[in-house]
Amino acid sequence: MPARPPRLKQRREFQRLSAKGVRVARPGMAVQVLPAPGQTLRIGFTVTKKIGNAVTRNRAKRRLREAARLLLAPPGAPLPTGHELVLIGRDATATRDFATLMGDLRGALKQAGVALPDRARAAPAPALPAAAPAP
Numbered sequence: 001m002p003a004r005p006p007r008l009k010q011r012r013e014f015q016r017l018s019a020k021g022v023r024v025a026r027p028g029m030a031v032q033v034l035p036a037p038g039q040t041l042r043i044g045f046t047v048t049k050k051i052g053n054a055v056t057r058n059r060a061k062r063r064l065r066e067a068a069r070l071l072l073a074p075p076g077a078p079l080p081t082g083h084e085l086v087l088i089g090r091d092a093t094a095t096r097d098f099a100t101l102m103g104d105l106r107g108a109l110k111q112a113g114v115a116l117p118d119r120a121r122a123a124p125a126p127a128l129p130a131a132a133p134a135p
Contacts, residue, residue, distance in 0.1 A: 004069050005079055008044030008086065017044070017086045024112045026104035028096045029064060030088040033112040041080045043068055047089030060089035063098065067105050077117035085114070 008014060021034035036042070045064050047057040064087045073079055093101065109116060 004065075005072055006040060006042045008042050008084060013084075014044055014046065014086055017084055021084070021086070022112055024108040026108050027090070028092050028101045028104035029090055029108065031105070031108040031112060032086040032088070033109075033114060034084045035082060036084050037082050039081065039084075041072065041083050041085065043072070043085045043087065045087050045089070047093070051089055051091060052094070056094050057089070060093040063093060063101060064089055064105075067098070067102050071102060071105055071109070071116060074117055080115060080117055083114050085109075 008017070017032045017034045021032040024031045024033070045061050045068075047060045047064075049057070051057055051060060068085075068087060087105070096104075106116070
């Protein structure tokens with residue numbers, strides 16, 4: 001399992017990104033980006049109570065974490081550097097198709113100017129065993 005990007009955890013870190021960062025919105029999420037030259041990428045996740053109860057909010061955060069892990073820390077690729085990110089869950093985050101959610105994140109990061117790791121250097125996904133032919 002690939003290493004996850006370091007996290008933003010303190011309230012003041014989230015507030016700094018909110019005040020100084022660039023905000024990019026997509027139907028499945030909003031992303032706040034702040035350049036941090038020379039530093040390893042750090043990422044934070046937040047979902048407000050407006051989205052729903054604790055179960056819904058936690059599901060949205062789990063989906064955001066997994067999308068970020070797959071996109072920003074693919075196996076065999078180094079972590080990107082030079083940015084701090086906050087992914088903000090929206091109403092659609094918990095129920096949106098995961099592939100569409102990944103596309104939302106990819107588009108938001110591209111619009112914000114965050115370079116994604118080179119997928120060619122990433123280890124290929126494990127192949128599923130071949131299905132037995134039907135009799």
